[in-house]
Amino acid sequence: MKTRIYPLEGVRNFRDFGGYASRYGGAVKPGLLFRSGHYGEASPADIAAIEALGIALQADLRRPDEREKQPGRWSAPNTITHDGGRETEAPHTRFLQEVEVNAEAADGWMNTYYQLAPYKAHHTEMFGDWFRHLAALDGDQAGVVNCAAGKDRTGILCALTHHVLGVSEADIREDYELTNKAVNVSLFLPDAAKYFNDMLGKHHDTEVYRPFLGVRLRYLETAFATMKAESGSIDAYLTDHLGVDEAMQQAIRDRLIEA
Numbered sequence: 001m002k003t004r005i006y007p008l009e010g011v012r013n014f015r016d017f018g019g020y021a022s023r024y025g026g027a028v029k030p031g032l033l034f035r036s037g038h039y040g041e042a043s044p045a046d047i048a049a050i051e052a053l054g055i056a057l058q059a060d061l062r063r064p065d066e067r068e069k070q071p072g073r074w075s076a077p078n079t080i081t082h083d084g085g086r087e088t089e090a091p092h093t094r095f096l097q098e099v100e101v102n103a104e105a106a107d108g109w110m111n112t113y114y115q116l117a118p119y120k121a122h123h124t125e126m127f128g129d130w131f132r133h134l135a136a137l138d139g140d141q142a143g144v145v146n147c148a149a150g151k152d153r154t155g156i157l158c159a160l161t162h163h164v165l166g167v168s169e170a171d172i173r174e175d176y177e178l179t180n181k182a183v184n185v186s187l188f189l190p191d192a193a194k195y196f197n198d199m200l201g202k203h204h205d206t207e208v209y210r211p212f213l214g215v216r217l218r219y220l221e222t223a224f225a226t227m228k229a230e231s232g233s234i235d236a237y238l239t240d241h242l243g244v245d246e247a248m249q250q251a252i253r254d255r256l257i258e259a
Contacts, residue, residue, distance in 0.1 A: 010041035013150035040070030084122030185214035
């Protein structure tokens with residue numbers, strides 16, 4: 001797909017994660033599955049472009065404090081949210097305020113986040129709701145998954161959606177890593193580091209901030225490894241922990257896979 005990334009003005013990392021081949025035959029339909037960052041800075045042109053996509057379902061994976069600080073300027077008719085997980089400040093901000101922070105510690109912090117994220121109660125409830133509502137959509141209604149940056153919580157749920165749809169492991173990982181291109185991490189990293197250092201009153205090395213702007217494949221692998229260790233397999237995580245049974249998965253495949 002040549003049009004996978006949508007270059008919107010105020011919405012980061014908006015892209016189509018359909019279009020991949022499926023082991024069930026055919027391919028995932030393009031134009032029905034999207035992923036992105038938040039909509040708190042969406043421009044009128046962004047909103048018009050998004051509304052033209054026919055998105056009926058949105059899983060907004062942000063915590064309630066995130067939604068309050070940056071209310072979305074757009075939302076789908078059916079938007080999944082959760083009031084759990086409230087924080088007084090972002091967990092990664094607390095980490096960055098510590099005295100001794102370096103690039104290795106930042107990488108480790110993010111990897112630990114991926115170990116914990118699949119079993120946070122508010123995440124699993126929203127993950128399960130996403131699949132339940134996705135299975136019930138009609139015709140060509142589309143869905144979108146978003147969080148603050150559209151890369152970590154969103155990355156895990158989109159990878160699980162791909163797994164249900166029979167997308168290969170190689171393509172799941174390729175789509176996950178596409179965040180680094182979509183947000184152009186290397187270009188914006190120096191300015192982002194200066195912004196956060198000024199805001200925090202710190203002098204962290206620029207590389208400290210890379211894990212918080214982009215993604216690394218081992219983070220997703222950590223999330224999958226945790227599911228396998230805790231639930232026995234990714235399939236068992238879906239059925240036993242999220243309540244996404246085989247009938248629901250088949251309904252999603254029937255609707256989203258084309259020959």
